[in-house]
Amino acid sequence: AQTGPAQKAPEQTELAALPVPEANRLTAAPFSALQGQIALPVTGKIKRRFGASDGNGAVMLGDMVATQSGAIVTAPADGNVLYAGPFRSYGQLLILNAGDGYHVVLAGMSRISVASGQSVLAGEPVGAMGEARVASTSASKNGNATPELYVEFRKDGKPVDPTPWWADRLSGRT
Incomplete structure (x- = not known):
């Protein structure tokens, strides 16, 4: 008797058709339940926080990560890409629908590697930072030009403070 892939194929097909046991199912948590669990979407430090002065006479509606x-x-969370592309003077901008009325806005990238309509998972690469924008407020005031990623969380169209969502631990990225 031969033992080869032809004989194993029916077993694999039968196994693949079986339902996933409940203990093995992964359930997606709603965005609101992820407080304290989301890693910063880029390696760096938060330089300006939600509610602080933006340096131009207004307040920050998100966090700025140097x-x-x-x-x-x-991607800071699982979601669907609603928009990916250039937006005004913000560089490349990405809007993720994280579900439950929440959206995540990421701005200031030089390159985006996902497209509108695409689904992404938390931790999945979605873009890259470029060189610092010399015209940025912090670069001109501080004399140190570092790229900055703007991160804004919105609930039902209104900005919300992202601080409660950030994990205390490091992201593990280098």
Whole structure:
């Protein structure tokens, strides 16, 4: 008797047709339940927080993360890409629908590697930072030009403070 792929194929097909046991199912948590669990979408430090002065007479509606040139930007949560592309003077902008009325806005990238309509998972690379914008407020005031990623969380169209969502631990990225 021969033992080869032809004989194993029916077993694999039968196994693939079986339902996933309940203990093995992964359930997606709603965005609101992820407080304290989301890693920053880029390696760096938050330089300006939600509610602080933006340096131009208004207040920040999100957090500004100082990072490095070429840093990889990842999706902070599972979601569907609503928009990916250039937007005004913000560089490349990405809007993710995280469900439950929540949206995540990422701005300031030089390159985006996902497209509108695409689904992404938390931690999946979605873009990259470029060189610092010399015209940025912090670069001109501080004399240190580092790329900055703007991160805004919105609930039902209104900005919300992202601070409660950030994990205390490091993202693990280098």
